Amino acid sequence: MSEQENENKSLAMVVMSGDMDKLFGAFIIANGAAAMGMEVTMFFTFWGLRAIKKNVSTGKTIFGKMMGAMYGGDISKSSPSKFSFGGMGRWMFGKMMGSHNVSTLIEMRDLAVELGIGMYGCQMSMDVMEIPEDAFIDGVQDPVGVGFFLLKAQEADIQLFI
DSSP states (O other), X not given: OOHHHHTTOEEEEEEOOOOHHHHHHHHHHHHHHHHTTOEEXXXXXXXXXXXGBOSOOOOSSHHHHHHHHHHOSOGGGOOOSSOOGGGHHHHHHXXXXXXXXXXXXXXXXXXXXXXXXXXXXXXXXXXXXXXXXXGBOTTOOOOBOHHHHHHHHHHOSEEEEO
């Protein structure tokens, strides 16, 4: 299919995981679809919020602060779902990917912003995890609820859950 044929096609994706390998998959697919001319919506919920978060502390209550400290950080802190080895896996995969000229997660996320991908945080997850909207990078849309995403998914040609 040509880029022109894809202009009316769309992809709707839930990103629930904050694992490095799953985030790589999500951004590779989303960027590929956008580069082909598709409209792409990414809905980040629970652990997936890490992908669009700045490296800032979050949480107002003791539980929110504990959650922010335990899972804190931004996309650069994501570890592989397997072989994490207390952070060593992240470093090892980074070296291996770099030697093959694979873009970093930050570069892939920045490309998603450049390509105009609609990246939305789940308002309920943000409330539960006490992550304010200003904790997100530039280029992220206003938070939405599941109803917004379901309408996008219902109209989409492709729906994915990562």
